[in-house]
Amino acid sequence: MLPSFHYYQPESLAEALNLLADLPGPKKVLAGGTDVIPALSRGELAVEHLVSLKKLDELREIRRVGANLHVGALVTFRELVSSPLVAGFCRLLGEAAAAVGGPQVRNQGTVGGNVVNASPAGDLLPPLFALGAQVKLCRRGGERVLPLAEFLLGMGKTMLMPEEILTEVIFPALPGGAASSFVKLGRRNSLAISRISMAVIIFRNRQGRIEEARLALGAVAPRPVRAERAEALLKGRCPGPALLEEAVAAIAETVAAILGRRASAPYKRVAVKGVARQALLRAVPEFGKP
Amino acid sequence: MNSESRGGKGPELTSFPEGPGFRVVGRSLPRVDGTAKVTGGARFAADCKLPGMLFARVLRSTVPHAVLRRLDAAGALSLPGVAAVFTAADIPGNNAVGIIVKDEPVLVETGGRIRRIGDPLALVVGESEAVLEAALAKIKVEYEELPPVFSPLEAMREGAPQIHEKGNVQSVTRIKKGDVEAALAQAKFVVTHRYTTQMVEHAYLETEAGVAAVENGLLVIWVSTQNPHYDRREVARVLNLGQHRVRIVQAPTGGGFGGKLDISVQCLLGLAAWKTGRPVKMCYRREESMIASTKRHPFVIDYTSACDGEGRLLAVKVRIVGDTGAYASYGPPTLKRAAVHATGPYEVPNVFIESFCVYTNNPPAGAMRGFGVPQIAFAHESQMDLLAEAVGCDPFTIRLRNCYRTGSVTATGQRLTASVGIEETILRARARAQELGIWRGEP
Amino acid sequence: MKPFRFKAIINDRPVELLIPPNRRLLDLLREDLDLTGVKEGCGEGECGACTVLLDGRPVNSCLVLAPEASGRKITTIEGLASAGRLHPLQEAFLEAGAVQCGYCTPGMILAAKALLEENPDPDEQTVKTAISGNLCRCTGYVKIVRAVRLAAVKMAGKGGGR
Numbered sequence: 001m002l003p004s005f006h007y008y009q010p011e012s013l014a015e016a017l018n019l020l021a022d023l024p025g026p027k028k029v030l031a032g033g034t035d036v037i038p039a040l041s042r043g044e045l046a047v048e049h050l051v052s053l054k055k056l057d058e059l060r061e062i063r064r065v066g067a068n069l070h071v072g073a074l075v076t077f078r079e080l081v082s083s084p085l086v087a088g089f090c091r092l093l094g095e096a097a098a099a100v101g102g103p104q105v106r107n108q109g110t111v112g113g114n115v116v117n118a119s120p121a122g123d124l125l126p127p128l129f130a131l132g133a134q135v136k137l138c139r140r141g142g143e144r145v146l147p148l149a150e151f152l153l154g155m156g157k158t159m160l161m162p163e164e165i166l167t168e169v170i171f172p173a174l175p176g177g178a179a180s181s182f183v184k185l186g187r188r189n190s191l192a193i194s195r196i197s198m199a200v201i202i203f204r205n206r207q208g209r210i211e212e213a214r215l216a217l218g219a220v221a222p223r224p225v226r227a228e229r230a231e232a233l234l235k236g237r238c239p240g241p242a243l244l245e246e247a248v249a250a251i252a253e254t255v256a257a258i259l260g261r262r263a264s265a266p267y268k269r270v271a272v273k274g275v276a277r278q279a280l281l282r283a284v285p286e287f288g289k290p
Numbered sequence: 291m292n293s294e295s296r297g298g299k300g301p302e303l304t305s306f307p308e309g310p311g312f313r314v315v316g317r318s319l320p321r322v323d324g325t326a327k328v329t330g331g332a333r334f335a336a337d338c339k340l341p342g343m344l345f346a347r348v349l350r351s352t353v354p355h356a357v358l359r360r361l362d363a364a365g366a367l368s369l370p371g372v373a374a375v376f377t378a379a380d381i382p383g384n385n386a387v388g389i390i391v392k393d394e395p396v397l398v399e400t401g402g403r404i405r406r407i408g409d410p411l412a413l414v415v416g417e418s419e420a421v422l423e424a425a426l427a428k429i430k431v432e433y434e435e436l437p438p439v440f441s442p443l444e445a446m447r448e449g450a451p452q453i454h455e456k457g458n459v460q461s462v463t464r465i466k467k468g469d470v471e472a473a474l475a476q477a478k479f480v481v482t483h484r485y486t487t488q489m490v491e492h493a494y495l496e497t498e499a500g501v502a503a504v505e506n507g508l509l510v511i512w513v514s515t516q517n518p519h520y521d522r523r524e525v526a527r528v529l530n531l532g533q534h535r536v537r538i539v540q541a542p543t544g545g546g547f548g549g550k551l552d553i554s555v556q557c558l559l560g561l562a563a564w565k566t567g568r569p570v571k572m573c574y575r576r577e578e579s580m581i582a583s584t585k586r587h588p589f590v591i592d593y594t595s596a597c598d599g600e601g602r603l604l605a606v607k608v609r610i611v612g613d614t615g616a617y618a619s620y621g622p623p624t625l626k627r628a629a630v631h632a633t634g635p636y637e638v639p640n641v642f643i644e645s646f647c648v649y650t651n652n653p654p655a656g657a658m659r660g661f662g663v664p665q666i667a668f669a670h671e672s673q674m675d676l677l678a679e680a681v682g683c684d685p686f687t688i689r690l691r692n693c694y695r696t697g698s699v700t701a702t703g704q705r706l707t708a709s710v711g712i713e714e715t716i717l718r719a720r721a722r723a724q725e726l727g728i729w730r731g732e733p
Numbered sequence: 734m735k736p737f738r739f740k741a742i743i744n745d746r747p748v749e750l751l752i753p754p755n756r757r758l759l760d761l762l763r764e765d766l767d768l769t770g771v772k773e774g775c776g777e778g779e780c781g782a783c784t785v786l787l788d789g790r791p792v793n794s795c796l797v798l799a800p801e802a803s804g805r806k807i808t809t810i811e812g813l814a815s816a817g818r819l820h821p822l823q824e825a826f827l828e829a830g831a832v833q834c835g836y837c838t839p840g841m842i843l844a845a846k847a848l849l850e851e852n853p854d855p856d857e858q859t860v861k862t863a864i865s866g867n868l869c870r871c872t873g874y875v876k877i878v879r880a881v882r883l884a885a886v887k888m889a890g891k892g893g894g895r
Binding site for chain 1: 737778796822829866
């Protein structure tokens with residue numbers, strides 16, 4: 001049994017933004033509902049007004065605009081998994097979407113919801129961090145674009161204001177030669193919340209030397225974390241087993257420092273090495289070849 | 291069904307050999323309830339609707355150990371749509387249930403003891419499910435809290451808070467064979483470790499649910515259960531009715547795994563239907579099911595094994611402490627079974643095993659698949675691996691050297707005369723492990 | 734709370750009713766329409782017992798607000814058998830012994846139906862992925878996977894099923 005609320009199905013983004021601007025009291029936007037409905041039913045979320053985005057088809061698109069990809073807030077995990085644009089320009093985002101929940105949740109849950117929910121274990125967040133994503137926030141009479149790193153404030157906390165809707169996520173499409181991967185460690189393969197996740201993007205020159213590495217870890221801190229020391233040590237070098245172990249050790253060190261003394265630290269300090277090794281190898285198989 | 295009719299493609303189905311002249315033996319028969327279950331037609335308890343039906347919910351304690359000082363339901367009763375609030379004072383018969391020991395109240399009485407988070411204090415009955423939540427919130431409860439004990443080892447100590455009148459140790463099982471201390475003194479290798487296992491929730495997919503109605507003076511309860519005959523005796527005792535006036539119908543039961551052998555909704559539904567004269571339905575939500583239901587017993591096992599230089603077992607000494615939580619449920623036989631199985635499928639000449647079933651203020655532990663054996667198997671098999679390491683042989687060899695064979699005598703003195711399959715099982719497991727390339731030792 | 738006019742095609746039949754907007758699709762199907770083949774297991778999208786098909790795709794009906802499903806096509810387990818004939822998936826679940834307690838069965842069959850409509854000849858791993866949002870606590874997965882593949886064979890034999 002869910003608590004009572006007023007429910008709206010605006011026909012357009014403008015109408016939705018007007019509602020959010022005018023409705024008094026606690027209000028919430030409803031997209032896929034996979035986080036909002038259980039929160040309502042557990043009594044963790046109290047709202048007077050629930051504004052459904054159901055009819056806003058303009059938010060369901062994945063578009064390529066110049067060098068950028070624009071992913072609409074209502075694009076589902078499943079649509080990310082099956083999108084040729086995602087496969088072509090940000091494969092790791094599709095891999096992350098495929099790792100979310102089970103098929104039912106992937107059919108319902110959305111990109112916008114995953115970002116706004118701001119869970120430390122949100123599976124799309126590390127790849128979006130690595131991609132250097134920005135989010136577009138609309139309100140009546142205005143909009144703003146923020147880097148995801150600024151938008152996410154911490155566990156469940158974002159810069160989103162009650163009268164705003166996150167309408168899309170924007171990031172530069174990866175060039176054809178870029179390698180990428182996403183690896184998730186959960187308690188089981190499906191329907192699992194990430195214990196640790198990692199997104200990798202690696203750019204190499206024609207000689208195979210690493211020009212830039214972006215490594216983002218999920219579920220080790222309130223927000224995704226870039227493993228900067230490992231990124232720096234990879235730069236300018238050629239992948240191989242020795243470099244792989246160097247990078248893994250650096251990542252593990254970064255993570256150990258962040259984890260501090262939290263209860264899961266003894267487990268995650270060890271497990272992160274396996275996740276990192278797997279993610280780097282999957283992105284660049286040459287890490288395994290002496 | 292033969293492979294041609296499947297087009298020779300796709301998965302193989304195991305079929306029994308078809309005996310000549312048999313219509314049942316050796317044939318694969320359709321499940322009696324199969325068609326109803328694949329079409330959605332099967333009516334589980336939560337699917338039942340009766341005209342004029344009321345709904346019920348339990349108010350549960352939020353503290354683990356306390357005396358219930360006062361319960362005031364006036365606020366709940368004043369809500370429109372609330373038909374009744376029942377407390378222990380409304381129970382006409384014996385307010386105590388339990389498969390082996392009647393140590394669990396159906397509803398805790400005023401002045402009575404609360405022994406865990408989730409003990410039932412009152413039953414709210416209303417015209418709709420919607421009204422129940424608000425009604426529960428309006429019942430005022432005063433507790434006098436007592437110091438709780440959550441560790442069975444602490445509960446066994448002198449001076450620990452007493453959870454039941456007869457003390458915290460519910461039952462003790464001891465098994466002796468030969469002379470363990472003498473054997474330990476002679477043994478070449480001795481391995482001692484402590485093993486702890488966790489509490490496990492059955493998490494049957496269907497939560498506890500039932501519907502009760504009075505039909506022509508007969509109390510009929512349609513319920514998700516594994517134990518209808520026991521349910522009938524308990525409901526009759528609690529309501530002070532002859533057993534002939536209680537009928538339990540086992541509804542299709544969406545999983546039990548031992549967890550639906552205990553009383554859940556039966557007595558409360560019986561009480562509500564009997565008192566109001568109307569059909570009453572109650573379904574636990576998942577959270578309530580987790581809080582209220584029994585669990586697998588967590589064990590603390592101190593295990594010593596000893597063998598000679600060739601890995602032949604000489605002695606096993608085991609102390610098992612099982613946490614049965616607030617109520618005995620199936621604790622005593624679970625701990626007894628753990629003791630009986632403590633040597634595993636291995637013949638040991640000298641054995642001393644003690645097992646204790648201990649009360650704490652944790653959720654009650656009861657029956658669950660394996661009934662104490664999985665916990666102890668974790669310990670005896672870990673010990674065998676460690677002994678093999680000490681001796682310098684492989685894990686198959688040490689098991690084959692010690693496993694039961696026809697003629698073996700168990701720790702309890704039983705001579706095994708037939709159907710001892712462990713040796714062949716180990717040999718086949720080794721062969722299979724070799725086939726799969728995960729075992730590279732001797733064949 | 735203003736009542737919401739809910740309109741949908743449920744099991745090939747148009748349905749229209751006024752509901753309070755805070756109704757979950759699960760409750761609407763079970764309570765208002767007596768489609769009790771839809772089961773509630775956890776109420777938070779972890780178990781898949783409440784799976785229904787929304788425009789042919791499996792979703793957890795406990796996570797869908799009923800008004801969100803308005804205007805769409807909904808299939809429950811009650812919509813599978815037609816004119817007294819079981820769907821090949823239902824036959825296969827019976828033949829393969831894939832039904833035990835039966836509580837996960839409706840959701841399993843619907844998840845499998847969505848799979849077979851997209852991929853009529855799935856391998857074992859594909860079947861496992863397709864039912865990975867559905868828990869079977871009796872742990873009958875092996876037979877369930879076999880049943881889905883058996884159904885695929887049956888449906889291929891009948892020219893793609895009904």
